[in-house]
Amino acid sequence: MAPNSRFAVAVHVMTALAYNRGEWISSPALAESVRTNPVVIRRLLGQLRRAGLVRARTGMAGGVRLARRPESITLLDVFRAVEGGSPFVLPDKPENKACEVSCSMKPLLASVLAETDRAISRSLEKTRLSDLAREITAATKSAHVPKTAAVSKTAR
Amino acid sequence: MAPNSRFAVAVHVMTALAYNRGEWISSPALAESVRTNPVVIRRLLGQLRRAGLVRARTGMAGGVRLARRPESITLLDVFRAVEGGSPFVLPDKPENKACEVSCSMKPLLASVLAETDRAISRSLEKTRLSDLAREITAATKSAHVPKTAAVSKTAR
DNA sequence: CGAAACTGTATCTAACACTATTACGATTGG
């Protein structure tokens, strides 16, 4: 799979949980929806669980559901849970003391990257899981589908 | 070094060139400022050159200088030149036709990531190379330094 | 009770990306 698809997969999973609000969904079911391995999903769910975004239940008929209302969870919450921090990093090389540019660079870069992070955060916090779930409902309705009705919502 | 430090190094290099406006700076000199290998710098400069941001001159006393005025180059130009596109990617797995969420996910994610990219772009295009060069001048002045004056501006 | 279906980890592997380094041909100035 693509490298660094964690955020995309996390949004997919969280949206599926929001769409199936209240139900306990298993990692194999989510894995089929994402088309990946259940363990990959469980690893991701571990991060989301430790961030307080989902609750898990063990045992048969176990699975995962959102820990909070989908209206109160934004993509920024998901992003923070699964991506450590900035997608860009500062090299941690020591500065070259003989060079004026090198000596001033670190704080300069830090402020640039911090501003970029703020921009990303502001963008992501505009979208809530409830928005995405609603869009899926709309897209599904507009598609000329349900003859069999009551399709398994995620898969299986 | 840190993975994905290309953007940070590119900003460092371009700022150094803006600070030494008009002069031809060699890749070994830039490499000392960044504390990395000259070839790493030359590879990066290749991307910046193909993007029309710098000009190179071969031969002894060769090197690189900005191709345009530092006032007309923003960090977005630098970003576009060295980072392909979005820091996040969509997995290219086929969707699960039996799942409503999976079927609607790709366009949804695409629009979310596109909006994030726009936010990053708007943030980066606010800063011009001339801004950074000026900040280095200010930082260097405020430091209680020049007794020896006329320090080699980059290094060596 | 016992089988079945989960979660949560640990571990291993293969693929991939990135940095660093060495090497070499071509170019240019002194």
Added chain:
DNA sequence: CCAATCGTAATAGTGTTAGATACAGTTTCG
């Protein structure tokens, strides 16, 4: 001619990620 440079190729080492198998602990249900 010689030295310093660019541009590029080839290679090695490192780190990250997804995928996959395995297994202990938990819970439901017949």
